[in-house]
Amino acid sequence: MVKVSVRLSSSYRLLHPRPVVLITCCSKDGKNNIIAVAWSTPLSFNPPLVGISIAPKRYSYKLIKETKEFVVNVPSAKLAKETLICGKFSGRNVEKFKMANLTPLQAKKVKPPLIKECVAHLECKVVSSLDVGDHVFFVGKVLNAEVEEELFNREESKYRLSYFKPLIQLGGEEFTTTKEETFILKV
Numbered sequence: 001m002v003k004v005s006v007r008l009s010s011s012y013r014l015l016h017p018r019p020v021v022l023i024t025c026c027s028k029d030g031k032n033n034i035i036a037v038a039w040s041t042p043l044s045f046n047p048p049l050v051g052i053s054i055a056p057k058r059y060s061y062k063l064i065k066e067t068k069e070f071v072v073n074v075p076s077a078k079l080a081k082e083t084l085i086c087g088k089f090s091g092r093n094v095e096k097f098k099m100a101n102l103t104p105l106q107a108k109k110v111k112p113p114l115i116k117e118c119v120a121h122l123e124c125k126v127v128s129s130l131d132v133g134d135h136v137f138f139v140g141k142v143l144n145a146e147v148e149e150e151l152f153n154r155e156e157s158k159y160r161l162s163y164f165k166p167l168i169q170l171g172g173e174e175f176t177t178t179k180e181e182t183f184i185l186k187v
């Protein structure tokens, strides 16, 4: 099989498709915002840590730096349009909860709100951050996590793909989701 080279500036696309999350954050005086993020990752079981990579030019970067809290909200594929709104407009100019017709809900452990229409929420406190090129990588400690009951098998700690269709970004404005089939490997 012939392999072709890829522009280095596009090499990250070889790591897509990636699930998209909606990060909520807020200012000190309580103004809420939402940013779509494809560059997120689990980092540690114990303590439970997750990471998100945010460009400093985003309004959300300023808010997360200021208040050191964020919530990772997991949208299903049904929220593709709302997610794109949160990924195309800046909270500097628009109120994204209103524009995307999403509902803020009080979180349990942090100030930024949950997004009611999302299926799962991880409430996080920033424990460190790292400058990484043109992005900043925020490491968040998960203080509380919730999921819609029927979508998640709690014994096995796995989503039920018959109920949950994740929103997965191929690149730009092109998205996909999963089929129900999974396969289990034994080696």
Ligand SMILES: Cc1cc2nc3c(=O)[nH]c(=O)nc-3n(C[C@H](O)[C@H](O)[C@H](O)COP(=O)(O)O)c2cc1C
Binding pocket: 020, 033, 034, 035, 036, 037, 038, 039, 040, 053, 054, 055, 057, 058, 059, 060, 061, 083, 084, 086, 087, 088, 089, 090, 091, 092, 135, 169, 172
């Ligand atoms: C699907 C999708 C994924 C995105 N992933 C990221 C990301 O991982 N990090 C980032 O800084 N921006 C990402 N963006 C861009 C921001 O969401 C976008 O610039 C947004 O308008 C910033 O909003 P803000 O200025 O209110 O923070 C993504 C956009 C889309 C549509």
